[in-house]
Amino acid sequence: MDYGLWHSIATVAAILAFAGVVWWAYSPSNRKRFEDIGNLPFENDPILTRPRSTAEVQGTREKSE
Numbered sequence: 001m002d003y004g005l006w007h008s009i010a011t012v013a014a015i016l017a018f019a020g021v022v023w024w025a026y027s028p029s030n031r032k033r034f035e036d037i038g039n040l041p042f043e044n045d046p047i048l049t050r051p052r053s054t055a056e057v058q059g060t061r062e063k064s065e
Helices: 001-027 028-038 054-065
Strands: none
Touching: 001 028
């Protein structure tokens, strides 16, 4: 087995791996899951959006000093 054969085997393996990842990413069974994951940055986080009380703000300042 020479270098050319190993190079060909590695090239075919890389193409098959790439095709597998593309098929997995665009398969209809994964569409809903990937859409939900893609929309995560646009969702409101109730912990981050709720108003903070004065005690909470003062408590965090005291801890940081």
